[in-house]
Amino acid sequence: MDWQPIILTIRIALTVCAILLVIGIPVAYWLAFTYRRWRFMAEALTAMPIVLPPTVLGFYILIAIGPHSPIGRLYQGWFGRGLPFSFEGLVLASVIYSFPFMVQPMAVAFATVDRNLISASWILGASRLKTFFRIVLPLSIGGVVTGIVLSFAHTLGEFGVVLMVGGNIPGATQTIAIAIYDDVQALDYKSANETALVLLAFSFITLSVTYALNRKIWAAPSLYRTLPRA
Amino acid sequence: MTRTGLSVAIRKSFDADFTLEIGFAVPDGITILFGASGSGKTTLLNCIAGLAIPDNGRIALGGRVLFDAVARINVPVARRGIGYLFQDLALFPHMSIRRNLAYGLSAMTRAARAERIEAIAESFKISKLMERKPFELSVGERQRAALARSLVTSPAALLLDEPLAALDQVVKSAIIADLREWNEAHRIPIIYVTHAAQEAYALGARMIVIEGGRMIAQGTPQEVLQAPRQERMAQLAGFDNVFDAEVTAVAEASGTMTCRLNKTPLEIEVPLTHTPADRKLRVAIRAGDIILAVARPLGLSARNVMEGKIRSILQEGVKLIAIVEVEGVGFEVHLTPNAREELGLKVGGIVWAVVKTYSCHLVEAEEIG
Numbered sequence: 001m002d003w004q005p006i007i008l009t010i011r012i013a014l015t016v017c018a019i020l021l022v023i024g025i026p027v028a029y030w031l032a033f034t035y036r037r038w039r040f041m042a043e044a045l046t047a048m049p050i051v052l053p054p055t056v057l058g059f060y061i062l063i064a065i066g067p068h069s070p071i072g073r074l075y076q077g078w079f080g081r082g083l084p085f086s087f088e089g090l091v092l093a094s095v096i097y098s099f100p101f102m103v104q105p106m107a108v109a110f111a112t113v114d115r116n117l118i119s120a121s122w123i124l125g126a127s128r129l130k131t132f133f134r135i136v137l138p139l140s141i142g143g144v145v146t147g148i149v150l151s152f153a154h155t156l157g158e159f160g161v162v163l164m165v166g167g168n169i170p171g172a173t174q175t176i177a178i179a180i181y182d183d184v185q186a187l188d189y190k191s192a193n194e195t196a197l198v199l200l201a202f203s204f205i206t207l208s209v210t211y212a213l214n215r216k217i218w219a220a221p222s223l224y225r226t227l228p229r230a
Numbered sequence: 231m232t233r234t235g236l237s238v239a240i241r242k243s244f245d246a247d248f249t250l251e252i253g254f255a256v257p258d259g260i261t262i263l264f265g266a267s268g269s270g271k272t273t274l275l276n277c278i279a280g281l282a283i284p285d286n287g288r289i290a291l292g293g294r295v296l297f298d299a300v301a302r303i304n305v306p307v308a309r310r311g312i313g314y315l316f317q318d319l320a321l322f323p324h325m326s327i328r329r330n331l332a333y334g335l336s337a338m339t340r341a342a343r344a345e346r347i348e349a350i351a352e353s354f355k356i357s358k359l360m361e362r363k364p365f366e367l368s369v370g371e372r373q374r375a376a377l378a379r380s381l382v383t384s385p386a387a388l389l390l391d392e393p394l395a396a397l398d399q400v401v402k403s404a405i406i407a408d409l410r411e412w413n414e415a416h417r418i419p420i421i422y423v424t425h426a427a428q429e430a431y432a433l434g435a436r437m438i439v440i441e442g443g444r445m446i447a448q449g450t451p452q453e454v455l456q457a458p459r460q461e462r463m464a465q466l467a468g469f470d471n472v473f474d475a476e477v478t479a480v481a482e483a484s485g486t487m488t489c490r491l492n493k494t495p496l497e498i499e500v501p502l503t504h505t506p507a508d509r510k511l512r513v514a515i516r517a518g519d520i521i522l523a524v525a526r527p528l529g530l531s532a533r534n535v536m537e538g539k540i541r542s543i544l545q546e547g548v549k550l551i552a553i554v555e556v557e558g559v560g561f562e563v564h565l566t567p568n569a570r571e572e573l574g575l576k577v578g579g580i581v582w583a584v585v586k587t588y589s590c591h592l593v594e595a596e597e598i599g
Contacts, residue, residue: 116318122307123307123308123312124334124379124383125334125337126308134333
């Protein structure tokens with residue numbers, strides 16, 4: 001049983017989740033609260049990775065970070081190796097293709113927070129930052145958790161983009177999805193099955209635990225809207 | 231400009247349909263802001279609090295300028311120091327009452343904060359509810375908690391948007407009493423929005439009426455509601471009978487005049503009022519000011535005793551609404567169920583309607599369109 005692809009995939013998914021959390025929250029906040037007229041364009045751009053065929057996305061990312069691109073050359077200059085077909089390159093590509101899965105649930109959750117609560121917070125003297133951390137975030141934690149779970153799950157399973165940008169380098173870019181594909185090509189169904197089963201079990205356990213915890217979180221807001229005592 | 235109190239003079243347009251244009255000064259104490267939905271009162275409060283920005287004008291509180299379009303001053307909401315209690319209270323649902331109260335006091339030391347919270351909890355009688363969350367409180371308790379939260383920061387002014395609408399009379403009176411007591415000690419301008427005449431009488435010495443984005447009346451609740459000068463005011467104040475009036479005779483010596491109603495033969499005696507010749511007039515009479523009798527009453531001081539027929543009787547809660555037709559004019563009359571029983575009133579029956587001269591109010595008619 002080759003554990004390397006499994007460990008690598010989990011490493012990538014965790015790294016991507018952490019990065020998306022940091023850049024996703026400000027983007028989700030902006031999408032939820034801005035009045036700019038061109039917000040619809042930003043929303044469309046955010047949603048693109050859901051709609052584009054993975055090979056198209058993968059192709060353009062490859063061009064954008066390839067050895068002839070500005071980004072690729074900069075990276076080559078700093079680190080002495082190419083960005084495509086590397087762990088870092090794969091993380092970058094994964095951040096792009098999992099972006100909407102983190103941002104959209106959070107943006108929806110932020111936008112659903114009662115505006116009067118936000119106004120009340122300002123009236124009591126709180127800054128926008130304090131209002132975000134003490135009012136908006138606690139009341140939209142369900143959306144944040146959903147974003148984390150969905151982007152993690154999506155990163156675990158992505159195939160097309162990984163194939164284009166990552167290649168198939170064991171220990172660096174050979175994710176579970178690629179490893180299984182590889183095994184099937186080589187007619188090694190036994191190995192493919194073992195790997196696939198592990199991924200299946202892992203995904204299911206992760207999601208079950210998350211939804212079990214979330215039940216309390218998702219139930220809480222409806223609790224706050226309970227009718228008053230007679 | 232006054233050195234104390236709140237002064238507001240602003241203009242704000244929404245598309246082509248609605249413009250808020252209003253100017254007034256509010257001293258310390260409670261001032262009622264009276265108006266129907268859509269009259270602009272919430273926008274006005276939002277502008278004062280800083281949640282909305284007027285197109286032009288000036289807002290000042292106790293000498294401090296909060297907004298000035300010309301001088302380009304616009305103090306952000308968080309720094310205006312104005313308390314604002316929304317109609318839906320907006321208590322933070324995920325925090326206990328204690329933490330709700332503490333929210334605006336983060337700049338204080340822990341000891342000072344605890345002391346301030348205890349004091350206001352006492353004043354508004356919520357000391358036993360401090361560890362509970364808002365959803366665990368009754369409606370009245372939530373209202374008290376929300377009021378306490380808006381006052382605990384010692385604001386320089388307070389805006390209340392129909393805060394007691396959902397409560398029954400007993401609970402309301404108790405909360406109003408607590409608010410008055412608090413204000414005796416603190417003396418800040420308080421704007422209290424309501425569309426209930428009862429609350430206006432109970433609360434304020436001063437009242438401003440807003441309609442269609444403009445102030446249409448100002449004065450004590452008695453002046454404004456009981457002797458309305460304009461038809462719209464009469465409607466807001468709950469005058470159920472409003473008729474076209476044509477003056478047919480004037481008696482200067484007795485201070486009365488006779489008016490013909492709705493171009494029918496019916497004439498009634500109303501108080502003498504000097505009105506501009508070019509203005510159309512209407513007469514407004516409250517349904518509760520009309521008395522019915524099943525036999526022609528004699529020896530009454532009332533000047534208007536009219537014979538008519540009951541056209542309909544409807545029940546609304548514990549109140550009976552009867553329409554009595556007198557020479558082609560329909561009068562709405564409010565009765566108790568007991569009265570109907572004892573007098574044996576029924577549809578089609580003949581009655582005499584009695585209206586005192588001073589129950590008839592002359593108002594200037596609205597232009598149509």
